[in-house]
Amino acid sequence: MGPNVDRRPPVMADVARLAGVSHQTVSRVLNDHPNVRAETRTRVMRAIDQLGYRRNLVARALVTKHSRTLGVVSFDTTLYGPASTVYGIEQAARDAGYFVSIVSLRTIDRAGVNDAIGYLAEQGVDGIVVVAPQRSAARALDDLPAGMPAVAVEGWHQGDVSVVSVDQVEGARLATSHLLELGHETVWHVSGPADWLEAEGRIEGWRAVLTAAGRPIPGTLTGDWSPRSGYQAGKQLAAMAGDVTAVFVANDQMALGLLRAFTEEGVKVPEQISIVGFDDIPESEFFSPPLTTIRQDFGAVGRRSIDVLLRQIESGEPLPHERLVVPPQFVFRGSTAAR
Amino acid sequence: MGPNVDRRPPVMADVARLAGVSHQTVSRVLNDHPNVRAETRTRVMRAIDQLGYRRNLVARALVTKHSRTLGVVSFDTTLYGPASTVYGIEQAARDAGYFVSIVSLRTIDRAGVNDAIGYLAEQGVDGIVVVAPQRSAARALDDLPAGMPAVAVEGWHQGDVSVVSVDQVEGARLATSHLLELGHETVWHVSGPADWLEAEGRIEGWRAVLTAAGRPIPGTLTGDWSPRSGYQAGKQLAAMAGDVTAVFVANDQMALGLLRAFTEEGVKVPEQISIVGFDDIPESEFFSPPLTTIRQDFGAVGRRSIDVLLRQIESGEPLPHERLVVPPQFVFRGSTAAR
DNA sequence: CCGAGTTCTGTTAGCGCTAACATCGGCGGA
DNA sequence: TCCGCCGATGTTAGCGCTAACAGAACTCGG
Numbered sequence: 202m203g204p205n206v207d208r209r210p211p212v213m214a215d216v217a218r219l220a221g222v223s224h225q226t227v228s229r230v231l232n233d234h235p236n237v238r239a240e241t242r243t244r245v246m247r248a249i250d251q252l253g254y255r256r257n258l259v260a261r262a263l264v265t266k267h268s269r270t271l272g273v274v275s276f277d278t279t280l281y282g283p284a285s286t287v288y289g290i291e292q293a294a295r296d297a298g299y300f301v302s303i304v305s306l307r308t309i310d311r312a313g314v315n316d317a318i319g320y321l322a323e324q325g326v327d328g329i330v331v332v333a334p335q336r337s338a339a340r341a342l343d344d345l346p347a348g349m350p351a352v353a354v355e356g357w358h359q360g361d362v363s364v365v366s367v368d369q370v371e372g373a374r375l376a377t378s379h380l381l382e383l384g385h386e387t388v389w390h391v392s393g394p395a396d397w398l399e400a401e402g403r404i405e406g407w408r409a410v411l412t413a414a415g416r417p418i419p420g421t422l423t424g425d426w427s428p429r430s431g432y433q434a435g436k437q438l439a440a441m442a443g444d445v446t447a448v449f450v451a452n453d454q455m456a457l458g459l460l461r462a463f464t465e466e467g468v469k470v471p472e473q474i475s476i477v478g479f480d481d482i483p484e485s486e487f488f489s490p491p492l493t494t495i496r497q498d499f500g501a502v503g504r505r506s507i508d509v510l511l512r513q514i515e516s517g518e519p520l521p522h523e524r525l526v527v528p529p530q531f532v533f534r535g536s537t538a539a540r
Numbered sequence: 541m542g543p544n545v546d547r548r549p550p551v552m553a554d555v556a557r558l559a560g561v562s563h564q565t566v567s568r569v570l571n572d573h574p575n576v577r578a579e580t581r582t583r584v585m586r587a588i589d590q591l592g593y594r595r596n597l598v599a600r601a602l603v604t605k606h607s608r609t610l611g612v613v614s615f616d617t618t619l620y621g622p623a624s625t626v627y628g629i630e631q632a633a634r635d636a637g638y639f640v641s642i643v644s645l646r647t648i649d650r651a652g653v654n655d656a657i658g659y660l661a662e663q664g665v666d667g668i669v670v671v672a673p674q675r676s677a678a679r680a681l682d683d684l685p686a687g688m689p690a691v692a693v694e695g696w697h698q699g700d701v702s703v704v705s706v707d708q709v710e711g712a713r714l715a716t717s718h719l720l721e722l723g724h725e726t727v728w729h730v731s732g733p734a735d736w737l738e739a740e741g742r743i744e745g746w747r748a749v750l751t752a753a754g755r756p757i758p759g760t761l762t763g764d765w766s767p768r769s770g771y772q773a774g775k776q777l778a779a780m781a782g783d784v785t786a787v788f789v790a791n792d793q794m795a796l797g798l799l800r801a802f803t804e805e806g807v808k809v810p811e812q813i814s815i816v817g818f819d820d821i822p823e824s825e826f827f828s829p830p831l832t833t834i835r836q837d838f839g840a841v842g843r844r845s846i847d848v849l850l851r852q853i854e855s856g857e858p859l860p861h862e863r864l865v866v867p868p869q870f871v872f873r874g875s876t877a878a879r
Numbered sequence: 880c881c882g883a884g885t886t887c888t889g890t891t892a893g894c895g896c897t898a899a900c901a902t903c904g905g906c907g908g909a
Numbered sequence: 910t911c912c913g914c915c916g917a918t919g920t921t922a923g924c925g926c927t928a929a930c931a932g933a934a935c936t937c938g939g
Binding site for chain 1: 617623
């Protein structure tokens with residue numbers, strides 16, 4: 202029954218024929234062009250849903266040169282941080298009427314990021330967000346296709362693109378100062394892996410506070426963000442209990458590993474050792490003890506980056522590069538106590 | 541310098557002119573058509589990278605009617621489960637040469653899912669994966685655009701689409717049997733929110749084992765997957781300590797909440813109460829005590845769903861609907877002990 | 880009641896690509 | 910030598926849409 206027996210989906214011309222107008226008028230209705238008579242508009246609308254017509258955005262993109270799609274390149278979107286950032290990006294993009302096409306890299310290196318950007322460019326995205334937490338990845342932004350609007354998240358501040366990030370250095374300062382104020386002689390640090398910008402920023406802030414206070418700077422232990430690596434660091438630190446009274450851990454997952462190692466070794470937190478984490482993942486509040494940590498507002502980072510990117514896209518001109526910094530927030534819980 | 545001073549990116553015709561061939565020959569080279577002389581091919585290739593040409597996949601999609609893009613509709617990709625599933629989907633899709641366009645819903649209801657599917661359809665995706673953990677969302681699959689290949693993940697098994705999911709019922713059976721084998725009289729359950737299919741499946745498996753063993757079936761406590769809701773349930777359960785010796789919690793995050801509540805109330809795990817979680821998030825191994833849980837292979841779910849979807853897309857015909865089930869895996873750790 | 884301006888609607892061209900068909904040259908067999 | 914065939918390349922048309930212009934219909938003041 203009905204005229205739509207063939208399987209081929211209806212096109213604008215079909216709607217036009219049914220409504221007794223030209224396809225251009227249908228186009229006008231769809232694009233809210235002002236100069237369409239109200240009666241014509243409703244006639245077209247009726248035809249549209251009679252046929253179940255949906256416009257073909259591919260054809261539209263071909264002629265307008267705008268796909269209203271944004272590309273996102275990220276790394277391991279299984280982790281809480283990247284996952285939250287990407288979520289924030291997607292929400293903000295969709296609120297602005299854009300789609301999001303995601304490439305999630307297994308390993309992050311310049312070539313991989315470049316490939317991803319290349320694919321996205323072929324696909325006709327209007328702009329690209331690169332969540333580039335590593336030096337090597339951030340550098341890939343240097344050879345973006347000419348004229349492609351882009352923004353880096355958690356990336357490097359030098360180079361040719363705008364960057365949006367949480368102030369890692371400030372976060373580390375907050376954490377370290379807190380421990381010093383509690384009366385600890387110095388603060389140890391379990392850092393993230395080398396080459397990660399966040400890891401570097403946190404080391405920098407930690408060291409800066411210690412230096413300013415004239416405290417000794419212990420050697421850092423290095424983890425890979427995983428609870429297991431924190432556990433291993435915890436074992437080492439536990440062996441030095443007595444010397445160590447305060448630890449700033451570069452993320453909450455590793456802090457959990459430390460907590461576990463300390464429990465096994467009979468080291469009491471916060472009585473013997475105080476711990477501060479970083480991220481404030483949803484679990485942290487329910488660790489034993491609840492974790493004092495630094496909250497990062499990943500949602501805000503996502504939204505700000507889309508703001509910057511859309512401004513670039515919609516201006517059509519290369520804009521001066523911005524560096525937007527989202528402040529971190531100190532969250533006091535039970536894993537830290539006065540010496 | 542060079543011929544490429546204008547800002548407009550080069551098109552196939554530009555390459556053709558430079559290589560001294562027709563644009564069709566360039567197209568043939570790009571698509572690995574066999575009938576191109578080796579020398580011509582290299583000449584074209586040289587022209588391509590001399591100009592920095594990238595093909596326009598939008599134009600290609602318009603004529604081939606295939607965008608090589610898959611749509612994914614999901615819910616709160618901040619959670620470990622959805623995030624991991626989406627990651628698996630994206631990896632599998634890219635390995636197969638497809639892009640992934642994501643819509644991440646804030647709230648999940650039939651209308652929202654429908655809108656999302658509609659947008660994706662306009663955008664010209666070749667197929668859609670709906671991560672539909674709730675009844676209401678799963679139902680939206682009933683009104684997919686005609687002929688659109690689709691697959692549901694963690695969704696309902698009735699209706700018109702293929703479904704890939706972890707066997708929730710079996711997972712719950714594993715957890716509950718384990719506790720019974722340890723000598724517990726019965727097993728309490730902290731379930732996920734109503735309307736969630738996973739929550740229902742876990743209740744079903746739990747209840748089935750208890751019934752089969754002729755044990756009393758305690759009333760369930762209901763959480764919302766968050767650690768906080770687990771914490772609240774834990775407080776209630778702690779008040780009943782003595783009666784309660786074993787709890788099967790519907791996910792690891794809530795189990796963490798229970799652990800915290802029990803610690804606060806002085807209830808020892810596993811000495812007084814045994815706990816089994818569900819998911820095996822990376823943190824679970826480092827809880828105190830390490831959590832006995834049921835592992836879901838989210839990566840496998842993602843891959844299988846892409847398999848099913850691509851088979852549909854590439855056959856071009858509506859295929860019979862499949863129901864693929866990924867087995868869960870029992871992981872024994874320190875939060876359970878013999879009565 | 881006419882012409883100038885304003886709506887509204889239609890016609891044409893073309894986005895960048897691939898499919899389909901046309902053409903051309905060279906090769907082997909009768 | 911000529912024909913037929915096949916491999917390599919070119920030409921043409923058109924995917925579904927919007928931009929740009931052309932034309933029709935309607936307004937309104939003098």
